[in-house]
Amino acid sequence: MxxxxxxxxxxxxxxxxxxxxxxxxxxxxxxxxxxxxxxxxxxxxxxxxxxxxxxxxxxxxxxxxxxxxxxDAPPTGDPRVHLEPRSMASGGVIVPLTGYPGRVRAFKHVLGPREPRLVAHDGHAWLYVLAGRLRLLLADDEHILEPGETAQFDPTTPHWFGPADDNPVEILHLFGPHGDRPVSRLDGLGPR
Missing domain, CATH: 1.10.260.40 (lambda repressor-like DNA-binding domains)
Known part of the structure; x- marks a missing residue:
């Protein structure tokens, strides 16, 4: 010991x-x-x-x-993950699902109504709508995503996302800070 x-x-x-x-x-x-x-x-x-x-x-x-x-403490035998929701300055709540800064990270966002404000930054973003309707602005383009739909984009493009109406939207957000993308092990294994 x-x-x-x-x-x-x-x-x-x-x-x-x-x-x-x-x-x-x-x-x-x-x-x-x-x-x-x-x-x-x-x-x-x-x-x-x-x-x-x-x-x-x-x-x-x-x-x-x-x-x-x-x-790198040894496991205590308790398999539960203790998530720590945080309020966002721009409105809504974010729940980090992974704790590995510098790699692709996963978050759950619950976003309430808020004014669009386009931002741009390095990385790669992937969104999955869990509940509600998501409004995604990418430069001059607008997209409405329903539950079960996904979007991925280069966040160097000015963008904003939030509820498409007055109801909150819940999304799963994967973000790669250095342009890393969530990759399926099946990518490239299609018909030849």
């Missing part, structure tokens, strides 16, 4: 370094965002300092992951 705990603690530094590098962040950037010194971050990443909660909590916040995911 003690050896397993030592192995777990010894793996945290390299894991923190992997989180930082996967996000293309420098030690200086993480230090600025976390309030920790570059020296502390470097010593923790290289194993010269044991990570403590006063270091791990700010890093979990910077990397936007739970503390148990950050340290």
């Amino acid at each position: 003690i050896a397993e705990l030592g192995d777990l603690i010894g793996a945290i530094g390299p894991r923190l370094r992997a989180f930082r590098l996967a996000r293309d962040l420098t030690l200086a950037t993480v230090a600025e965002e976390s309030g920790l010194s570059i020296s502390t971050l470097s010593r923790v990443e290289t194993g010269k300092r044991q990570p403590t909660l006063d270091v791990l909590l700010p890093l979990a916040n910077v990397y936007r992951v739970s503390l148990d995911h950050l340290v």
